[in-house]
Amino acid sequence: MEIKELICIGCPLGCSLKVEMENGQVKSVSGNTCPRGDAYARKEVVNPTRIVTSTVKVTNGDRPYISVKTKTDIPKSKIFECMKEINNAVVEAPVSIGDVIIEDVANTGVSVIATRNAFAN
Amino acid sequence: MKSVEIVIIGGGPAGLAAAASAKKAGCNSILILERDKELGGILNQCIHNGFGLHTFKEELTGPEYAGRFIDSVEELGIEYMLDTMVMDISDTKIITAMNRVDGMFQIQAKAVVLAMGCRERARGALNIPGYRPAGIYSAGTAQRLVNMEGYMPGKEVVILGSGDIGLIMARRMTLEGARVKVVAELMPYSGGLKRNIVQCLDDYGIPLKLSHTVVDIRGRERLTGITLAQVDSTGKPIPGTQEDYDCDTLLLSVGLIPENELSRGMGVEIDRVTNGPVVNESLETSITGVFACGNVLHVHDLVDYVSEEAGKAGKNAAKYVSNELAQSSKPVRIEACEGARYSVPRTVDIDRMEDNLTVRFRVGTTYKDAYISVYYDDTRILHRKRPVMAPGEMEQVILQKDKLKEYPDLKQITIKIEQE
Numbered sequence: 001m002e003i004k005e006l007i008c009i010g011c012p013l014g015c016s017l018k019v020e021m022e023n024g025q026v027k028s029v030s031g032n033t034c035p036r037g038d039a040y041a042r043k044e045v046v047n048p049t050r051i052v053t054s055t056v057k058v059t060n061g062d063r064p065y066i067s068v069k070t071k072t073d074i075p076k077s078k079i080f081e082c083m084k085e086i087n088n089a090v091v092e093a094p095v096s097i098g099d100v101i102i103e104d105v106a107n108t109g110v111s112v113i114a115t116r117n118a119f120a121n
Numbered sequence: 122m123k124s125v126e127i128v129i130i131g132g133g134p135a136g137l138a139a140a141a142s143a144k145k146a147g148c149n150s151i152l153i154l155e156r157d158k159e160l161g162g163i164l165n166q167c168i169h170n171g172f173g174l175h176t177f178k179e180e181l182t183g184p185e186y187a188g189r190f191i192d193s194v195e196e197l198g199i200e201y202m203l204d205t206m207v208m209d210i211s212d213t214k215i216i217t218a219m220n221r222v223d224g225m226f227q228i229q230a231k232a233v234v235l236a237m238g239c240r241e242r243a244r245g246a247l248n249i250p251g252y253r254p255a256g257i258y259s260a261g262t263a264q265r266l267v268n269m270e271g272y273m274p275g276k277e278v279v280i281l282g283s284g285d286i287g288l289i290m291a292r293r294m295t296l297e298g299a300r301v302k303v304v305a306e307l308m309p310y311s312g313g314l315k316r317n318i319v320q321c322l323d324d325y326g327i328p329l330k331l332s333h334t335v336v337d338i339r340g341r342e343r344l345t346g347i348t349l350a351q352v353d354s355t356g357k358p359i360p361g362t363q364e365d366y367d368c369d370t371l372l373l374s375v376g377l378i379p380e381n382e383l384s385r386g387m388g389v390e391i392d393r394v395t396n397g398p399v400v401n402e403s404l405e406t407s408i409t410g411v412f413a414c415g416n417v418l419h420v421h422d423l424v425d426y427v428s429e430e431a432g433k434a435g436k437n438a439a440k441y442v443s444n445e446l447a448q449s450s451k452p453v454r455i456e457a458c459e460g461a462r463y464s465v466p467r468t469v470d471i472d473r474m475e476d477n478l479t480v481r482f483r484v485g486t487t488y489k490d491a492y493i494s495v496y497y498d499d500t501r502i503l504h505r506k507r508p509v510m511a512p513g514e515m516e517q518v519i520l521q522k523d524k525l526k527e528y529p530d531l532k533q534i535t536i537k538i539e540q541e
Contacts (some may be wrong), residue, residue, distance in 0.1 A: 006319075007315045007316060007318075007319050008316065009319050009320045010174075010180075010316075011171065011175075011316075012317040013179075014314055014315035014514070015317075016508060016509060038469075050320065050324070051166050051180070052296070053169045053170055053182055054168070054296060054297075055168065055267075055268055063269070063320050064270065064271050065268070065269065065270075065271045067168035067182060067183075067184050067268060068168075069170055069182055069416040071170075076324065077483065079296070080296075081327040083296050083297075097184075097185055097188055113182075115168065115182040115184050115185045115189065116165075116185070117188070118183035120379070
């Protein structure tokens with residue numbers, strides 16, 4: 001049996017997690033204080049994922065940039081591909097929180113959405 | 122002179138939460154004074170996620186979290202003034218402020234909520250030798266440039282200090298194409314949250330050098346490089362450990378200081394450890410009717426706790442203006458010692474407290490498998506084991522009114538860290 005020690009990134013509490021592995025399969029997770037920790041540990045040892053946050057250029061808006069995020073977590077290996085698409089994107093104001101800015105970013109099936117409003121000039 | 126029941130100084134997360142809660146508690150005369158061009162404070166530039174798990178049970182980015190509180194302030198019809206700088210608050214609660222439209226003006230407040238937040242410690246406070254070229258930024262300044270204004274401060278980056286903003290910026294600069302060569306931390310432990318070391322440094326292979334500091338800065342016009350050295354247990358550089366790094370940018374994430382010029386000006390007592398006002402269980406400062414919350418009170422790691430704390434300050438301010446907040450009669454001192462560096466609040470009046478009182482504090486160094494203990498005079502009433510404690514992560518204990526009532530002659534509550 002193999003034991004992997006992780007620090008949960010689910011929230012700022014940063015719980016220390018212990019994952020018991022056998023033949024590449026997760027046997028048990030301990031140290032978490034909420035179900036998110038359990039889910040994070042099971043994913044992290046097999047297929048680590050992250051939410052990516054960045055900014056997208058706005059035209060005709062009350063601000064030059066809006067902040068964006070991937071709607072859900074995407075595979076860690078896709079982060080830089082995702083950033084490339086985000087940096088090529090331009091959006092025209094008005095934009096509202098939750099608006100889809102890029103669909104299916106980096107072939108992940110996940111969309112990039114706005115996390116702040118931009119009003120039209 | 123205009124009169125307002127509650128004036129809130131600052132429209133960031135603390136000010137917004139205080140305003141909303143004061144309104145819900147029945148106060149209809151509230152004014153928020155904000156010096157920036159929009160509400161939301163520092164959250165506007167914190168575009169990363171991880172906010173709001175406690176408050177909204179979902180993971181939000183800074184602008185989304187701020188957006189919810191801004192919406193609530195708008196829906197509640199709370200008045201606010203932007204681009205407005207408060208210059209002075211008198212001990213009789215006369216606020217002197219100015220902006221480009223109204224010029225200089227004064228407001229008489231019945232209650233004041235201090236919610237000014239904090240500032241970053243700058244290079245000048247560190248005494249780093251060397252030249253003074255362009256390319257040295259506080260991490261928060263770089264964050265604003267990258268996330269709001271759309272400018273990249275540089276390409277080859279060294280970060281001094283492992284506070285959360287520094288860690289977050291290490292990732293952000295990397296994602297935007299910069300090369301972050303190293304994060305150096307003077308202390309033997311990081312000042313940031315563990316999760317940020319994992320997801321901001323480890324994920325991108327950025328080394329964290331503990332017990333290291335910058336001992337030289339090179340470059341006449343633009344920064345061209347820095348020298349790192351290891352430090353001993355007293356923080357002094359160890360000769361022979363110097364390493365040169367070529368870089369065009371140095372970000373400083375070396376601590377936050379509550380911004381209390383206004384509080385000091387009005388004569389509020391300031392705690393030497395937190396650099397924030399000394400407050401009682403109602404988050405009331407040494408001046409009656411003046412409340413404090415958020416990072417101006419003590420620097421928080423979690424905005425969720427700021428909102429919660431500010432909500433209480435706002436509610437108590439509303440109670441104060443409607444004469445529902447009883448005069449404090451016999452406050453019991455809360456003493457933080459032996460590993461616990463401070464406590465907020467510092468006194469508790471058992472008659473005025475609610476059923477439960479959250480007392481927050483920080484430890485002075487890292488602990489493994491140690492206990493948080495609370496004593497009522499000489500009686501230990503709480504002994505809670507914590508696997509890990511670090512100065513970068515705020516701790517808390519909850520005091521119960523029922524329990525406190527069993528000790529009518531209580532002189533002092535003590536919070537300390539015990540090994541067993």
